[in-house]
Amino acid sequence: MAASSHLADNLALLEVETAALLRTASTLDEVSVREGSLCEGWSRAHVLSHLARNADALGNLVHWAVTGEPTPMYASPEARDADIEDGARRPLSAILADLEASAARFAAAAPALAGGPEAAEVEMRGGVRVSGGSLPTLRLREVVFHHVDLHAGYGFADADAGFVRRSVDHAVGRLHAPDLSLTLRSREGGEWTVGGGGQEVTGTDAALLTWLARGVDLGLSSDRPVPAPPPWG
Known part of the structure; x- marks a missing residue:
């Protein structure tokens, strides 16, 4: 089949x-x-x-x-x-x-x-x-x-762009972080809300995924320090 x-x-x-x-x-x-x-x-x-x-x-x-x-x-x-x-x-x-x-x-x-x-x-x-x-x-x-x-x-920037975008969706969906309140904006046009929104964090899809999945905030910009996400585990 x-x-x-x-x-x-x-x-x-x-x-x-x-x-x-x-x-x-x-x-x-x-x-x-x-x-x-x-x-x-x-x-x-x-x-x-x-x-x-x-x-x-x-x-x-x-x-x-x-x-x-x-x-x-x-x-x-x-x-x-x-x-x-x-x-x-x-x-x-x-x-x-x-x-x-x-x-x-x-x-x-x-x-x-x-x-x-x-x-x-x-x-x-x-x-x-x-x-x-x-x-x-x-x-x-x-x-x-x-x-x-x-x-x-x-890095994630070398992976298929569609896969990376779907992985950001997945990573945001699996976040269990009551103390985080963020709005994530990607330079490719995506936007995700964590908690109630709030602090804006901007970067490419790949940079956002690197932060979400591995806690590395290189390539991200915000008006204050980007908080650490919970362990991926």
Whole structure:
């Protein structure tokens, strides 16, 4: 069955963003891959190992949506963490090969979500229920956000503009910050209200997303210091 335009578009964009991630990862060496990332407590090797395991974990949910057979993302939270830690200790060549192979496995499996599996409900870790059709979107978000986290020359300004705008919408929608009262204005014409509005913060979509998702306020302007957002977690 043909994929819906939403599913097909996300799979196409995921292919583009995965290729960009692999290009950036290929520029790292054994020294730089051990250096810190934007994810607190994680090196770039941790980020890349997490991305590989996330591809397989979401692939498990693809299997669940397609077959109806409940398949958890990870064997346990402890197994997830251990796999990332163990993976980060490997030589760079093994990390890169795993990153590419796991991405390819997800890319090969995800088109089977077309049709009925798009509407099938599956359960993420933490008990959150999502539709099968949302899995490529979730993988796309992981790829782009953690590509930024590598802190290796790629930022949200390099990602697809439509994805960045949708991600700002998503980030504002998930904010739980009763102490924040802001009006966010993007130079591309977007506007979002946090709390009751109030202090105006202006920047590009990419700069606003960088602040919302990672607490970095470079490229933003306001008449007073920009407050820290709550942790993304």
